[in-house]
Amino acid sequence: MQFTEQFEVVVVGAGHAGCEAAMAAARMGLETALYTLNVDLIAQMSCNPAIGGIAKGHLVREVDALGGIMGEITDAVGIQFRLLNTSRGPAVWSPRAQCDKQAYRLKMREVLESQPNLKIKQAEVAELIVEESSQPSALSSEPGDSKDFTENRELRTENLRVLGVKLRDGRTVGAQAVIITTGTFLNGLIHCGEQQYPAGRSGEPNAVLLGEALKKLGLRGCRLKTGTPPRLDGRTIDWSRFVEQPGDADPTPFSFRTRRVKHHDSQVACHIASTTPETHRIIRENVHRSPMYSGQIQSIGPRYCPSIEDKIVKFPDKETHQLYLEPEGLNTHEIYVNGMSTSLPVDVQLAILKSIPGLENAEMLRPGYAIEYDSIDPTELHRTLETKKISSLFLAGQINGTSGYEEAACQGLMAGINAALQVKEQPPLILDRTEAYTAILIDDLISKGTNEPYRMFTSRAEFRLHLRIDNADRRLTPHGRRVGLISDNAWDDFQNKQQRLEVIKKLLERTRLTHEMLDTISTCHSTTAPCHSEERRDEESAVAGGTTDLARDLSSAIGQTCAQLLKRPEIVIEKLTPILRELDPAFFARPREKEEIRANPRKSGATLSAEVRNELKSVETEIKYEGYLLQQQRAMDRMKKSEQRSIPGWFDYGSVSGLSREMQEKLSHVQPRTLAQASRIPGVTPAAVSLVNVFIEIQAMRREQAAAI
Numbered sequence: 204m205q206f207t208e209q210f211e212v213v214v215v216g217a218g219h220a221g222c223e224a225a226m227a228a229a230r231m232g233l234e235t236a237l238y239t240l241n242v243d244l245i246a247q248m249s250c251n252p253a254i255g256g257i258a259k260g261h262l263v264r265e266v267d268a269l270g271g272i273m274g275e276i277t278d279a280v281g282i283q284f285r286l287l288n289t290s291r292g293p294a295v296w297s298p299r300a301q302c303d304k305q306a307y308r309l310k311m312r313e314v315l316e317s318q319p320n321l322k323i324k325q326a327e328v329a330e331l332i333v334e335e336s337s338q339p340s341a342l343s344s345e346p347g348d349s350k351d352f353t354e355n356r357e358l359r360t361e362n363l364r365v366l367g368v369k370l371r372d373g374r375t376v377g378a379q380a381v382i383i384t385t386g387t388f389l390n391g392l393i394h395c396g397e398q399q400y401p402a403g404r405s406g407e408p409n410a411v412l413l414g415e416a417l418k419k420l421g422l423r424g425c426r427l428k429t430g431t432p433p434r435l436d437g438r439t440i441d442w443s444r445f446v447e448q449p450g451d452a453d454p455t456p457f458s459f460r461t462r463r464v465k466h467h468d469s470q471v472a473c474h475i476a477s478t479t480p481e482t483h484r485i486i487r488e489n490v491h492r493s494p495m496y497s498g499q500i501q502s503i504g505p506r507y508c509p510s511i512e513d514k515i516v517k518f519p520d521k522e523t524h525q526l527y528l529e530p531e532g533l534n535t536h537e538i539y540v541n542g543m544s545t546s547l548p549v550d551v552q553l554a555i556l557k558s559i560p561g562l563e564n565a566e567m568l569r570p571g572y573a574i575e576y577d578s579i580d581p582t583e584l585h586r587t588l589e590t591k592k593i594s595s596l597f598l599a600g601q602i603n604g605t606s607g608y609e610e611a612a613c614q615g616l617m618a619g620i621n622a623a624l625q626v627k628e629q630p631p632l633i634l635d636r637t638e639a640y641t642a643i644l645i646d647d648l649i650s651k652g653t654n655e656p657y658r659m660f661t662s663r664a665e666f667r668l669h670l671r672i673d674n675a676d677r678r679l680t681p682h683g684r685r686v687g688l689i690s691d692n693a694w695d696d697f698q699n700k701q702q703r704l705e706v707i708k709k710l711l712e713r714t715r716l717t718h719e720m721l722d723t724i725s726t727c728h729s730t731t732a733p734c735h736s737e738e739r740r741d742e743e744s745a746v747a748g749g750t751t752d753l754a755r756d757l758s759s760a761i762g763q764t765c766a767q768l769l770k771r772p773e774i775v776i777e778k779l780t781p782i783l784r785e786l787d788p789a790f791f792a793r794p795r796e797k798e799e800i801r802a803n804p805r806k807s808g809a810t811l812s813a814e815v816r817n818e819l820k821s822v823e824t825e826i827k828y829e830g831y832l833l834q835q836q837r838a839m840d841r842m843k844k845s846e847q848r849s850i851p852g853w854f855d856y857g858s859v860s861g862l863s864r865e866m867q868e869k870l871s872h873v874q875p876r877t878l879a880q881a882s883r884i885p886g887v888t889p890a891a892v893s894l895v896n897v898f899i900e901i902q903a904m905r906r907e908q909a910a911a912i
Contacts, residue, residue: 204332206367206377210236211626212619213368213378215328215413217245219608220384220600220615222311223271227619228382229321230270231687233626236376237315238368240388240408242325246276246311248608249387249404250431251539252304252531255457257287258659259609260297261640264672266609267458268679269641270688271616272314273609274457278464280306282471282533284454293824294667298455300464301473303532327371330416331381333593336364363420365596371412380622382597384615387429389414389577389602394494395570396548405572414577421592423580427656428502429606430510430573432543433552435528436566437536444561445474445528453813459676459700460693462793462814471533476526476540478511481558483522486515489551494573500546502575505606505656510544510573511555526559537568546573578604581648582873587621587631588614588645591874597622603648606656613641620686632686635846637666637839638678650873650883665842666835668828673821677701700818707783707790708822711765720782721757769826776823780811783819791815845879850899853906859898866891 212228214221217239225237239245254277255263267274281300288295315323367377388403388410403409418424450470456463493512494500504510509517514524527541545552549570556562581603583590588603590596599618600611621631634642643663647653661667670678680697683689689697760768765782768774776783784791793815811819825832852874856867866887875881882892 204366204375204377207374208236209367209377210234210322211378212236212380212382212622213238213376214382214384214619215368216384216386216388216600217242217315217323218384218386218600218611219246219273220386220611220618221382222246222315223266223273223612223615224382224384224597224599224619224622225321226272226315226318227270227616227688228380228623229318231620231623231627233320233623235321236324236378237321238324238326238328238370238376240325240327240403240410242312242323244308244407245315245323246308247404248302248304248307250429251529251541252302252307253299253529254281254302254608255297255299256609257295257297258640258661258663259607260287260299260457261661261670261672261675262609262613262644262659263298263457264459264675265639265641265679266612266616267460268675268683269616269620270680270683270686270693271612272311273612274459275461276307276310276314277302278456278458278461280310280466281454281457281464282466282469282530283450283473284456284464284470285451286455292668293671293673293820293828295661296672297661298457298672300454300457301450301471301529303534305532305534326374327410327412328368329371329412330369331420331593331596332366332369332375332377333363333420334366336362336594363593365593378595379626380595380597382599382615382618382622383413383417383602384598384600384611384618385410385413386601386611387574387576389417391574391576393572393574394500394546395572396492396494396546396551397497397499398548399494399499402574403576404574405569409576417577417579422583422590424577425580425604425654426502426575427578427601427604428500428504428573428575429508429601429656430504430544430546431571432511432540432545433556433567433571434531434569435538435540435556435562436568437530437538439564439566440528440538441561441564442474445476448473448475448527453816455813455817459680460696463812466533469533471530473530474528476528476559476561477523478526479558479560480522482555483515485551485554485558486512486547489547490516492548492551494546500573500575503655504573505658507658507660508544508606508656510546511542512545512547543571545571547571576601578602580604580652582650582652584649586633586645586649586876587625588618589621589625595622595625601656604653604655604657605644605648606658610644610657610659613644617641617645620688624686632682634679634682635843636664637669637842639675640664640670646880646883650875650880651885652873666839668831669835669839671821671824673817673824703790704818704822707787707819708766708825710783710787711769711779711822711826714765714782714786715762716757716760716765716768718761721761723781723785724757724778726781766826769823770829776819777811777816780819790818842879845882846877848878848896850875850877850881850895851903854895854899854902856895858902859894862891862894870895 211233212235214225214237225235228235263274277300280303282303283301285299287297365381369375391403391409393402401409449472454464490496490512529539529541531537556565588597597618599614636643664670856870
C-alpha cells in the first residue's frame with residue numbers, strides 16, 4: 204500500500220500519555236510522529252493544574268526513573284510544592300506540585316519540538332489501516348521464556364496487524380506501530396445541567412470517526428464519565444476568609460535529575476475553604492437537575508473523585524466538606540476550586556459559590572461540567588499495552604479506563620517503550636508488581652478490567668514499603684538505561700548516588716557512639732534550628748528537643764552503632780548529621796550545601812538541602828525498617844516464583860474437567876499469562892488455579908503425543 208508519509212511509530216493524541224509515548228519512542232532512535240487536533244494544546248491540563256499527590260507522586264517518580272519527562276517539566280513550572288503524608292511512614296510519602304497551567308503546556312511543547320526523530324502534526328486521525336496477519340506479536344511472549352522471546356505466544360482471536368492510520372483529510376500515514384492516547388475525546392459528550400453537547404474538552408471537538416473505527420475492529424468498549432469544577436476570578440475573592448496553605452520551604456523535586464526546582468523562592472499559596480449548611484441545602488434542592496441524578500448520564504464516574512452533589516447525597520450526615528482554592532498560574536487570576544467538581548446547571552453553581560464565606564462576590568470564569576467518553580476494556584490488552592486482537596496497536600491513558608495525568612503518563616511511557624522495542628525486534632519491558640506502581644496499575648487493568656475510572660492508591664500495592672518515592676531510581680533506572688532512555692550523564696549521576704548511599708549506610712553500621720560524639724550532637728542541637736528546613740514533620744519535634752533531653756535519650760546508647768540507634772522509633776537521622784558531617788564531609792559537599800555554610804556557618808551542622816536530606820532519609824528508611832523489608836522480600840520472592848509459572852497461549856480452559864463454566868469464561872476472557880495473574884482475576888478461586896496448574900502438564904503431554912503421531 205502506498206502511504207503519503209511513513210514513520211516507524213505513530214502516536215495519536217498529545218495529552219500526558221501521548222507526550223511520554225512519543226518522547227520515549229523518539230529517544231530510543233525511532234522516527235516518530237505525534238498527531239494532535241491542536242498543537243497549541245499539547246499536554247493541556249484539562250482539570251486540576253497539579254501533578255502528583257497520594258500514590259500519583261509515586262507514579263511520576265517512576266516515570267522519571269525510567270527516563271520520562273513529566274517530573275522534569277513539573278520541576279520547571281511548578282509554583283507550589285508539598286510533600287504529603289510525612290506524618291506517616293515513608294512508604295506513603297508523596298510529592299505534589301501546583302503547576303502553572305500555561306507554562307506546563309508551553310514547556311512540554313518546547314521539549315517535544317527539540318527532540319530529534321520526533322515530528323508534531325496537527326490533524327485528525329479518522330481510522331486505522333489494518334491487514335490480516337498470521338504473525339502474532341513478539342511482545343506477547345511469556346516472561347518465563349529466556350530462550351527465544353518469540354516462542355510460546357498467545358493466540359489472537361483475530362489475526363490483524365496495524366499498518367498505519369488514515370487522516371480525516373484523506374492522507375494515509377504508514378507505521379510499524381501505532382499508539383492511541385485519545386483521553387476523553389472518543390465520542391466525548393459534555394453535560395452541564397440540562398444542556399449537553401459533543402466535545403472532547405470544553406471548547407474542543409471530539410473524535411467521533413476514530414471512536415467508531417475502533418468499535419468496528421471488534422475492541423470491547425465501555426462508557427465512562429469524569430468531571431471538572433468551576434474556575435473563579437481571584438480578584439473577586441475575599442482571601443482573608445480562608446486558611447492559607449503554603450508550600451514547603453525547601454521543596455522535594457519530582458525528578459531525580461533536578462537539584463532545585465525553578466520557583467523554589469517564589470512559590471504561591473493555596474487556600475482552604477469549606478461548604479456550609481446553606482451550600483448543602485442548595486445542592487439537595489437542585490440535585491434532580493444534575494445529569495448524574497436525572498438519568499441523563501448513564502456512565503460511571505470516578506469513585507475517589509466524586510462530584511460535590513455526590514458528596515452531599517452519599518454523606519448526608521457530614522456538615523461540611525473542604526474545598527481548596529488553587530491558582531492556575533503566575534500570570535493569571537484564574538482559580539481552580541478543587542473539591543467542587545459538578546455538572547449542575549450554571550445558575551446552581553453560582554448559588555453554591557455565593558453560599559461559601561469569602562466567595563459571595565466571586566465571579567465564575569468557567570462553569571464546571573461532566574464529560575462522558577468511550578474507553579476500551581483493558582482486558583483486551585497484553586502487559587505491554589498492545590492489543591490482543593490487533594498486533595502493533597498499543598493503547599495508553601484514559602482510553603484504558605484510568606483517571607489522572609500521572610496514570611496516563613506512566614502508561615504512555617510503557618506503551619512508547621514497548622512499541623519501540625517491538626519495532627527494533629527486541630524483548631519487551633514488562634515490570635512486575637514487586638517493582639513498580641506502574642506495573643500494579645497495568646496488571647490491575649489487564650487482569651481485572653474496570654467499570655469506573657481507575658485511580659492509583661498506595662493501598663493497591665502488596666509491598667509498598669519497597670515501592671517508595673526515594674528508591675524509584677534504584678528500582679527502575681537500570682531498566683531505563685537498558686532500553687536507551689537514560690543518558691550517560693544521568694547514568695553516571697545515578698551510579699554516584701547509589702555509591703554515596705552505600706558509603707553512608709556502611710558508615711552508620713560501623714560507627715559506634717562515643718561520649719565525644721554525644722557532646723557534638725548535643726552542642727549542635729542546642730545552638731541551631733532543626734535539621735529540616737520544613738516544620739511539617741512530626742519527627743522534627745524530636746530533632747528540636749533540648750540538650751538535656753537529647754543527651755538523656757542517647758546516653759544509654761554509648762557503644763552502639765549509629766545504625767542500631769536509627770532503629771529506635773524516636774531517633775531520626777537528622778540527629779546524627781553533625782557526626783556524619785565530620786566523618787564523611789564528601790557526602791555533604793554539594794554546591795547548595797557549600798552556599799548554606801558560607802552564608803551561615805553556625806547552621807552548618809543542621810541545615811540540609813532537599814537533595815542531601817532526601818538521600819539521608821532514604822538510608823534511614825532502609826536501616827530503620829530493615830526487618831520489615833526483609834519480611835516483604837521473602838513474600839516478593841514467593842510471588843515472583845508464581846509469576847514464573849506461565850500459562851501457554853495454546854492452553855484450552857474449556858477442556859479442564861472440574862473447572863466450572865464461570866471459571867472457564869473468566870479465564871478465557873482475560874487470557875492470563877501466568878498462574879499469579881490468573882489468581883488475581885476477580886472470582887477465580889485458588890482451586891481453579893490449582894486445576895489449571897495440573898492441566899498445563901496434561902495438555903502439554905497430549906500435544907507432544909499428538910505431534911509424535
